[in-house]
Amino acid sequence: MTGVVPIMQVGDTLLVSLQGDLDDATVIAVEEQLTREVARRGATGTLIDVSGLAVVDSFIARALARVVGMIRLLGSEAAIVGMRPAVAITLVELGVPMGKLDTALNAEQGMALLRRLRSDGSRRLD
Amino acid sequence: MESGRRRGLGLVMAAMPDGEPDAGPRLHDLEALLDAAADYEIINLDAEGNIASWNAGAQALLGYAAAEVLGKPVSLFYTDEEQAAGAAEAELRKAEETGRLESEGWRVRKDGQRFWASVITAPIHGQDGSITGYARVTRDISDRHQADVMFRGLLESAPDAIVIAAPDGRIELVNRQAERLFGYSREQLTGQDVEILVPPRFRQRHPRHRDEFFSAARARPMGAGLELSGIRRDGTEFPVEISLSPLETDRGPRAVAAIRDATERREQQQRLRRQRDEIMELSTPVIQLWDKVLALPIIGTLDSARAARLTEGLLEKIAEHQAEVIILDVSGVPTIDTQVAQHLLRTVQAATLMGAASIMSGVRPETAQAIVHLGIDLGRLRTRNTLRDALQLALLMVHERAGVAASAVATVTAGGQT
Numbered sequence: 001m002t003g004v005v006p007i008m009q010v011g012d013t014l015l016v017s018l019q020g021d022l023d024d025a026t027v028i029a030v031e032e033q034l035t036r037e038v039a040r041r042g043a044t045g046t047l048i049d050v051s052g053l054a055v056v057d058s059f060i061a062r063a064l065a066r067v068v069g070m071i072r073l074l075g076s077e078a079a080i081v082g083m084r085p086a087v088a089i090t091l092v093e094l095g096v097p098m099g100k101l102d103t104a105l106n107a108e109q110g111m112a113l114l115r116r117l118r119s120d121g122s123r124r125l126d
Numbered sequence: 127m128e129s130g131r132r133r134g135l136g137l138v139m140a141a142m143p144d145g146e147p148d149a150g151p152r153l154h155d156l157e158a159l160l161d162a163a164a165d166y167e168i169i170n171l172d173a174e175g176n177i178a179s180w181n182a183g184a185q186a187l188l189g190y191a192a193a194e195v196l197g198k199p200v201s202l203f204y205t206d207e208e209q210a211a212g213a214a215e216a217e218l219r220k221a222e223e224t225g226r227l228e229s230e231g232w233r234v235r236k237d238g239q240r241f242w243a244s245v246i247t248a249p250i251h252g253q254d255g256s257i258t259g260y261a262r263v264t265r266d267i268s269d270r271h272q273a274d275v276m277f278r279g280l281l282e283s284a285p286d287a288i289v290i291a292a293p294d295g296r297i298e299l300v301n302r303q304a305e306r307l308f309g310y311s312r313e314q315l316t317g318q319d320v321e322i323l324v325p326p327r328f329r330q331r332h333p334r335h336r337d338e339f340f341s342a343a344r345a346r347p348m349g350a351g352l353e354l355s356g357i358r359r360d361g362t363e364f365p366v367e368i369s370l371s372p373l374e375t376d377r378g379p380r381a382v383a384a385i386r387d388a389t390e391r392r393e394q395q396q397r398l399r400r401q402r403d404e405i406m407e408l409s410t411p412v413i414q415l416w417d418k419v420l421a422l423p424i425i426g427t428l429d430s431a432r433a434a435r436l437t438e439g440l441l442e443k444i445a446e447h448q449a450e451v452i453i454l455d456v457s458g459v460p461t462i463d464t465q466v467a468q469h470l471l472r473t474v475q476a477a478t479l480m481g482a483a484s485i486m487s488g489v490r491p492e493t494a495q496a497i498v499h500l501g502i503d504l505g506r507l508r509t510r511n512t513l514r515d516a517l518q519l520a521l522l523m524v525h526e527r528a529g530v531a532a533s534a535v536a537t538v539t540a541g542g543q544t
Binding site for chain 1: 434437438441442444445448449450472475476477478479480481482527528
């Protein structure tokens with residue numbers, strides 16, 4: 001079974017990078033692939049890098065929020081990293097509820113964020 | 127006169143089919159018809175181009191009586207220059223080749239006056255197929271010629287480049303300014319598709335716009351609201367403004383395009399836009415206070431346009447400096463109402479999505495009262511009284527994050543090695 005997107009493993013953290021134009025079918029496939037891999041590899045954290053996405057519509061945004069929820073249910077932490085300014089503005093304009101998502105500027109800060117989330121659960125700094 | 131008429135009709139008779147019954151009365155009718163066409167010079171020439179018949183119209187037009195011109199070469203009515211160039215003989219040869227020749231040119235009356243003539247020349251063939259002479263119909267079109275001259279004068283004196291095109295896109299007429307603007311000569315443009323003046327990337331779409339214009343022809347600017355470009359012969363593009371007008375002619379509808387080089391205007395607009403952007407930039411400055419800490423002092427009223435601009439500028443800076451904490455200082459905002467609060471919250475949300483935390487500073491007592499009274503929920507947004515306190519908190523946050531980041535990287539590196 002080949003994956004839709006390449007998933008890198010760094011330590012016990014998974015790093016998935018979303019690129020280019022995502023159609024609805026791909027988004028669903030990514031969702032399936034990612035939850036399967038998180039469960040199979042027993043990852044404690046997942047970073048979803050969206051810096052390769054120039055456009056994010058409400059469907060993709062909701063899918064992102066959904067997959068983060070699924071990963072959390074699997075007992076793992078998840079964060080969105082590298083969102084572009086234009087995408088951030090669009091999502092706020094669209095009013096997509098993404099307030100519960102954990103985000104970071106880049107993969108390095110994302111790693112730190114995951115570690116923080118793992119160590120002190122609810123007492124978050126941001 | 128009498129003999130001339132008979133001779134001329136003789137030729138017409140020779141051209142008529144044989145065995146025609148009652149030829150006499152019909153010839154008589156024809157004779158009357160020719161003389162009735164008083165505005166037309168209708169004459170016959172023999173095979174050598176000498177005048178063989180003369181009608182009343184010819185006498186009225188040129189002032190010669192039949193006896194004065196019969197047997198004389200037709201070049202008698204041509205200007206001296208044309209006589210020297212053998213224009214009359216050339217026209218007959220051309221008519222012989224093509225079977226019919228329409229031409230225009232100056233003719234000279236007996237009194238030396240000139241008029242502009244439209245001339246149709248057709249060869250007459252004998253029964254053996256050889257040329258026995260020519261029929262020639264001449265009309266004085268000086269009035270029309272005058273109008274034409276004025277039209278062309280107008281065309282040439284217009285400040286804009288003018289291109290007149292047919293519905294199929296063929297260029298029919300251009301003026302000197304069009305030659306200069308596009309770098310083609312008149313001859314190179316006439317008969318070409320008008321699309322050669324359109325940059326290649328727009329060429330495919332242009333015929334459809336052309337059809338649209340002709341289907342509802344009215345004077346209008348081309349591509350309203352669009353920035354149009356033209357292309358010169360040397361391949362360089364330049365901005366243009368084009369106004370289109372319909373023109374009804376004998377040969378059907380035509381489009382008149384007046385084209386103006388808009389380089390200067392476009393540059394001016396861009397300069398204006400740049401200046402406006404700079405002013406906006408000045409009104410929403412983003413300051414880097416510390417490594418990974420940005421401050422955005424908001425001064426004055428926050429409307430939607432400014433808030434959008436502010437958010438955009440801030441997010442760009444976050445990406446640029448990889449800032450982790452931003453401080454929104456609102457001490458310069460006179461009042462915070464629901465709308466302003468919404469703008470601020472959106473900015474904070476967008477920054478959060480990118481991974482930067484926000485702190486609000488400079489909330490005045492009356493602002494705090496207003497926010498609570500209005501029931502505005504600022505959510506998880508942290509606030510500090512002064513910019514100084516906010517910076518202190520920001521540094522603490524960055525430090526803690528950095529500490530965690532360092533140990534995270536250490537763990538990951540160690541994890542990767544094992």
